[in-house]
Amino acid sequence: MKFPESLENLIKHFQLYPGIGPKTAERLALFTISKLSKESVNSFSKALIEAIEKIKHCDKCGSITDKDICDICNDQDRKEKLMVVENSKDIIAFEKTNAFHGKYHVLNGMISPLNGVGPDDININALFTRVKEENIKELIIALPSTIPGEMTCTYIQKMLENSGVLIYRIGYGLPVGADIEYADEITLIKALEGIKKL
């Protein structure tokens, strides 16, 4: 005894997503057929197709866009500074701060030999071309302080050693509002490394 085939099929498709197990997939599929209007389901179905058809990666920076070159790369006011991030979501996070006005470069991954990810598997070679072609003076590496983050950072540093580009990393330490007693040791070590004179 199972649900009808078309419902079982929908359940299977929801299960393609990470964090959605059989029970949740069943709940979502039942919600689809019993609570959503036919219009909503039709428009959801269309939205899936549209997203997969229209969304691509910016030819220059690798971020998610529906154009060949994204709006930020096309912005003539942004120049000389380039921030390296892991993925497109990071751009949105930094843009919300309104505190950085350069361009971005999205690696769409990080070097991680343990997971079989080398420099050729991520969008890193285009970075070195851009640094030259776009006359970049300052490079800010905004990657997490993890093993892949450190490895990717070291790689970029080596590749640009004699390029004359100033290379920075974002600051690591205690997040604003966090309690010292709950912070992990590595974060505290980073916070001590990042001490500033008042």
Added chain:
Amino acid sequence: MKFPESLENLIKHFQLYPGIGPKTAERLALFTISKLSKESVNSFSKALIEAIEKIKHCDKCGSITDKDICDICNDQDRKEKLMVVENSKDIIAFEKTNAFHGKYHVLNGMISPLNGVGPDDININALFTRVKEENIKELIIALPSTIPGEMTCTYIQKMLENSGVLIYRIGYGLPVGADIEYADEITLIKALEGIKKL
């Protein structure tokens, strides 16, 4: 700064589901465009349409089916016993036990005046017609022991008072494998009401 329109649109559609907030919707939409194959997304899109087009409620029992009359209602070996459940998922749960071989009737809800749900808002009138037409001898009410469950049960009992049908309720008490010390009081009261001579 936001994602491209078609991606934002997809995020909005994922947010239609209960338990999916803005962050989860964003994660699911990004997974759709970056990790799922074009084939998977196309087939997900089709599965949505197919489910909403094909799935309906059984004309007899109200359960989810892709036929006019569901397989269980069409099963000539199932007769005289009818189990009343809240929704189609409950049927699957009971069928897994292989311990009940009658028919089912799905209310698709329960009477709950506090939420403005009366007898006419659920699939309950068809139940009384069926009891007569299908010559039902035993009715088993398998509704949860909640306020709407109790109200619905009382209503069914009143409506079938002089019908000669034997009406049962499923047993309530301590779930198998549960510890008494963690059980709530009402469950323990039900367990005491349900004592059996060994």
